[in-house]
Amino acid sequence: MRPPLWLVLACLVPSVLALMPIAYVALRSIEAGTSGILQDLVRPYTLNLLVNTLTLSVSVTVCAGLIAVAAAWCTERCDLPGRPVWRLVVTLPLAIPAYVSSFAWASLGPWFQEMQGAILILTFYSVPLIYLPVCAALRGLDPNFEDVARSLGLSRSRSFLRVVLPQISPALGAGALLVASHMLAEFGALSFLRVETFTTAIYDQYTAEFNNNAAALLSGVLMLICLPVAFGEAAVRGRRRYARISRGSARLLTPIALGGFTPVVMLALALLAVASFVVPLVTLGFWVWQGSSTGRGIATVVPAMFTSLGYALPGAVLTTVLAIPLVVGSIQFRGWIARVSDRLPYLVHGLPGIVVALAGVFMSIRYLPEVYQSTTLVLLVYAVLFLPLAQSAVRASAELVPRELTDVARSLGKPPLAAFVLAMLPNLAPGIGAALALVALQLMRELTATLLLAPAGVVTLATEFWSYTSDRAYGAAAPFAAALVLISGVPVYLFTMRALRVVERP
Secondary structure, eight states: OOOOHHHHHHHHHHHHHHHHHHHHHHHHHHHTHHHHHHHHHTSHHHHHHHHHHHHHHHHHHHHHHHHHHHHHHHHHHBOOTTHHHHHHHHHGGGGSOHHHHHHHHHTTOGGGSHHHHHHHHHHHHHHHHHHHHHHHHHHHSOHHHHHHHHHTTOOHHHHIIIIIHHHHHHHHHHHHHHHHHHHHHOOHHHHHHTOOOHHHHHHHHHHTSOOHHHHHHHHHHHHHHHHHHHHHHHHHHTTOOOOOSSOOOOOOOOOBOOGGGHHHHHHHHHHHHIIIIIHHHHHHHHHHHHOTTTTTTGGGHHHHHHHHHHHHHHHHHHHHHHHHHHHHHHHHOOOHHHHHHHHHHHHHHTSOHHHHHHHHHHHHHHHOGGGTTSHHHHHHHHHHHHHHHHHHHHHHHHTTSOTHHHHHHHHTTOOHHHHIIIIIGGGGHHHHHHHHHHHHHHHHTOOHHHHHHSOTTOOOHHHHHHHHHHTTOHHHHHHHHHHHHHHHHHHHHHHHHHHTOOOOOO
């Protein structure tokens, strides 16, 4: 079945935006010539960047995935005391930007820097990105499937591997994909932790050596690394359907008894909270109290906060609106064009923000000078950077909507667009709300693209924090970091309470 014209046109806009940085990287790479390309790619330096980038991305994704699945199982399916509190505790790292957490840990000593420190700190930060969708998937499972598996003689562990894990794999895959692509593009945190990857090298080539061609070549290699990440989750998800016409069994599962493991689980979750949330906050408090530069720039904290919100809110709306047709097209219509359009933003998500920002500058100067150095360009680049985050959130709801709903609306005489608005869009509301909250949260602390694109005289909390830490004025930077945590904490709390609101099982 062919997609309707409105959906094709709606998918075309984000696809063109996602192709923009790809075209920019290709054009800049071609300018280097064949000899220049080969010379840069075969250097030992490039191989070292490749090893570091893959080591970081794979290690953080695997470690965060294991911790997130274990935490979700304990807080959703086990008789852990105070489960609502522990659910909130696991999501606390969302309130602290990765570069703020890395700054806090790096200031404690050299052991928390280099690769081992980066894997540890960024794992703590990434756990909630997988934990939240896995929790939602666990709550949506029909308990009858597990009952049947147990009645056939499967142990609880084999039942989990053969029945539960395949059903939560879309949520797990989407979360892991976000973490992996985010690690490929991470810059601010790695700068504090002194880890050199493709992203930091690209930034240095652009800002220190002004070598656009070499930076574009490294960006091209980074996009090639993103290919298996972008398409791997779709391959794992395959063509299985997860929607149900009915709600399944209404019976609630009896919580699994942890027994003597209860103190161990509680201690592990408490240590996770201390490492990912308490230590960064205490460190920020230390710099506010003891920093020699404390008090500098304090008057700009509130204006910077309002500027961050002024960019984040419309940026979240634009990004979510662009993400909806991509998700709907990939789920409702299984053609290769729909799949490629859905995966393109994930491919670009692995690029550093500075590459996407420079692509926006390059394209706007050549083809649309009216938007150069404007808020519109900033918001468009934000959309390109964070489309995958909105797609993953919307997909969590869209996967559960039977496509027969729109067929019924069409059979009643509704045109395609009206059938979507009346039959499917209301069912996407939870995912759309989650997308708006998560994207706004990320945009409030976006750093690299904002540094390059923000009009002259415009400052945000992230850019001011970066400016002061670059000058080693840690006392002056700490209030901006604290404001970032505060402004992020409110939506994190509200979103977590909404996302994890469940009826407690007896």
